[in-house]
Amino acid sequence: MAVVKVDKLARSVAEGPSLMTGAFPKQDWMDVPAVFKPGNYAYPTKPEKLKYLDSQQGVSFPNAREWNPEDDDWKLPENWKEIIIKGIADRLDRFRSLKIFMDCCVRCGACADKCHFFLGTGDPKNMPVLRAELLRSIYRQHFTKAGKILGKLAGGREMTYGVIKEWFMYAYQCTECRRCSVFCPYGIDTAEITMMLRELLHLLGIGINWAMEPVSNSNRTGNHMGLTPQAFKGNVDFLCEDIENLTGVKVNPTFNRKGAEVLFITPSADVFAEPGIFTCMGYLLLFEAIGLDYTWSTYASEGGNFGLFTSNEMMKKLNAKMYAEAERLGVKWILGGECGHMWRVVHQYMDTMNGPADFLEVPRSPITGTVFENAASTKMVHISEFTADLIKNGKLKLDKSRNAHVKATFHDSCNPARAMGLLDEPRYILDNVVEQWWEMPENTIREKTFCCGSGTALNTDEIMELRMRSGLPRANAVKYVQEKHDVNTLGCVCAIDRATLTTLMDYWVPSVQVAGLSELVGNALVIEGENRQELDEGLRTLV
C-alpha cells in the first residue's frame, strides 16, 4: 500500500486556492488548450459516410479518413491552414451576415450568461461572445488592417493546429438554439457563427458521425434512420394497429398518393421511437377525426434536416427533397409535424435557398377554410397552427378528462419558438386538451426558452455527461414546477426534445415524462364510432 503523504494532503486542504476542489489556474483564454478525453467529444464521422456524401452532387465533404480527437495528429491535409483561410475569405464574401457579425460585436457581454452550455459548465469559452471570438480572432488577424499590423494587441491570433482543435471542441458545444441572440443588442446570430465554424471544419474532413450519418441516410433513403419505404410504411401500419386496439378507430393512412390535397412530413423518429410514436398516433387520430385528404411520403420521410448542422449546401439539398416530393405528388400544400429545426430551415432559409414554392398553393385548411397567410411563401403549415385553428373553429370534440393523468408544463422547443414565433398556439392547444398545466418561470419560456442541451446532432450517448450539464438550466425550471405543482408531463413540439428530454428528466426530475402536444390531443379526441378502452395513460396505456 502506498504511503499516504499526510503533509501533502494537509497542505492541499489548508492552502488556498483550493487544490482539493480542483480550482483551475486562471489563464488568458487563448492560452488554454482544448483537451479531448472520452465523454467530452462526439465520435468523428465514419470515413465511408463522408466518402459517400462527397460523391454526391451539389455538396463537398473532402478529406475522409480515420482520425481520433484524442490523438495529437488529426491527419489534416498538408495545406490545412491555406484551406481554412481561403474558406473564411470565401464565406465572408458570400455571406454578408457573417461579415457584419465579425465586425459589429462590442463585447458588451449581454449574451455571456445566457448560454445553457456556459451555465452548465462554467467554461468561459461557452460564453457565446467568446465562442464567436474563437473565429473572430482569426478573422481580425487575417482580414482586418488593425489585426494584420497589431496582431494580438488588436485581438487577433495566429491560425494554429490548436485553434482547429478548439473550434471542434466548442462548435460542438453549441446547439445553435439562439437564446443568446435574443439578448444581443445587435442581433448577432451566434448560431450562424457556429454554423460557419462547422462548415470550415468540414473542409478538413472534421465532423461528427451523429450528424453525418443521418445526413447521409437522409440523402440516400429520405430519413435519418435509413429506413426503406417498406420499413417506413410498416412502422406506420404498426402504429395504426395499436390505435385500433386502443380506441376501436380504424385509420387508413396513404403513402406516396398522387393528387392528395396535403403532404404530411414529420421527423422519422415519430414513426419508430418512443415517446415520438405516441405523438404520431395523435397525428393519425387527428387526421382521421377530421377526414383530411392527405398522404405520407416514404421518400420525403424526414422532417429533420441535419444539413442545418453541417453545411449550407447540405441543408439546401435536404430541404429541397420535401418540395420536390410535394411537386411530384401534386399536393396543394405541406403540413409539417412536431419538429424543431425543420421549422428554422423552412422559415428562415427555405425561401432564399429553394423557394418560393410557386407550384404549391397558399395553405388553406379544408376543414375550417382558414388561409395561412403566414405560410404564403413556404406553403408549409405547422401542426400546432393547424390544430389550434381546428379547435378555435369548433371542429374537434375534446374531452379533457381523458388527460386526467396529465399535469403538464410546456417546454418551448427552441426553433419553433425563436425561429418562427410559435408561442401561443401550443398554449392554446394545452388549454383545450388538459385539465391543468403550469408555466415554468418567465425567463425560461417563450423566446427565452432553454434548450434541451442535445440539439444540433449532439443527441448522442457518448457525450451524455455534457448533455446532462448543458440541459441543467431547462431541467432546473422543470424541477421547480414539479415540486410546486406536482407536474408529471413535459409537453413539447420537437422530436429531438422528445428523445433527449426523456433522458434529461430521468436524471434531473425523474417523475416527469415527456410528451408531444399531438399525443395529448390524440388522448383527448372524441371520434365518432370509437370503441375506446379505459385508457388510464392515454395512448401509452398497455392493453
Add this chain to the structure above:
Amino acid sequence: MELTEAFTEKRKEILSLWVERTLNSYTSPGFFKKAKDPFANPVGVNTSDALHSIYDLLLSNAEPEAYQKPLDTIVRIRAVQEITPSQAVAPLLELKWVVKQVLKSDRKTSSLLADLDNFDCEVDRIALIAFDIYTACREQVYRGRIRELKSGSYLLTDSACPSALLKEEQKSQSESN
C-alpha cells in the same frame, strides 16, 4: 464560548467562505457567485442553497436521511461536470478547513479548534453519503446511455446494433474458413 454557539455566530462567515471556495472550482466563477436568480444561475444558486442547508442540518444534529436532498442537489450537478470524482465530493470535506480558518481568525473562538473532533467526524459522514450519491448519479448516467441505445437510436450507429455485429462475425468466420 461553546462550539455550537460559535457555529451559530460565525454562520454567515463560514458559509460565505465555503460557498466561495466551492464555486471557485469553476474556471469562470464570477457569474455563479454573483447572480441570485435560481433559473438564470442554476449551478451557483443550487450549490449555495445546498451548502446552506447542509450547514444548518449539521448545526441541528440532523439524522443522516435529512442530508439526502441537499447533498443530492450539489453532487448531482458535480457528477456530470468535467471534474474528477474526488473533486466532485471535495467541497464537503473542505468545510473542515473553512471552519478552522474562521474559528482561528477570532481570538474568542480560536481556543475551540481542539474541540472539533466530533464535528470532523460528522463532516466525514456526510462526505461518505455524498460519495454514495455520486456513484448512484454516475450509474444513472450509464443507465440512460443504455436505455437510449436500446430504444432504437442505435440504428444510427450500426456499431452497437446486435444484428450488425452478428453480420460482421459471420463475415469474418466465412473469411477465415
